[in-house]
Amino acid sequence: xxxxxxxxxxxxxxxxxxxxxxxxxxxxxLRRVEGFLGATVGTRPVPGSVEIFVTTYWxxxxxxxxxxxxxxxxxxxxAEAAALLTDFDKRVHHYEVAIAEFPSVSAP
Numbered sequence: 866x867x868x869x870x871x872x873x874x875x876x877x878x879x880x881x882x883x884x885x886x887x888x889x890x891x892x893x894x895l896r897r898v899e900g901f902l903g904a905t906v907g908t909r910p911v912p913g914s915v916e917i918f919v920t921t922y923w924x925x926x927x928x929x930x931x932x933x934x935x936x937x938x939x940x941x942x943x944a945e946a947a948a949l950l951t952d953f954d955k956r957v958h959h960y961e962v963a964i965a966e967f968p969s970v971s972a973p
Contacts, residue, residue: 866902866962868921869929871940873917873953875955880908880915883949887919890945896922903967914951922962929959 875883887906900921909916925928929937938956947953954955 866923866965867926867929868960869921869923869957869960870960871919871921871954871957873919873942873950874914875917875950876913877910878913879949880917883917883946884908886949887915890943895932898928898932900924900931907942917950926959 873883884906887893892904895904898925902924904919904937907918907920914919920924920927933939933941938959940953940957942950942953
């Protein structure tokens with residue numbers, strides 16, 4: 866399993882709008898890609914902004930390529946998402962997941 870990590874920043878006023886965009890637009894798109902295994906989105910308030918940390922999980926680099934294209938380290942950020950963000954990573958990082966345990970309880 867491969868973890869694809871990306872981060873962004875937004876304003877406190879727009880953070881809920883970004884999360885809604887992820888749930889309603891991004892997540893359904895990801896689910897249609899064969900080899901997509903799941904995602905987590907974390908937020909952290911910092912002075913004047915909110916950091917967003919997205920991790921998606923993939924079965925292989927071929928699956929990531931189907932989503933991101935040949936340059937699989939390029940961030941995929943739709944114009945609608947970019948409009949909700951003050952800054953975001955243009956490149957992503959990938960890690961081979963060596964150990965994983967996911968609790969059976971969903972986050973609120």
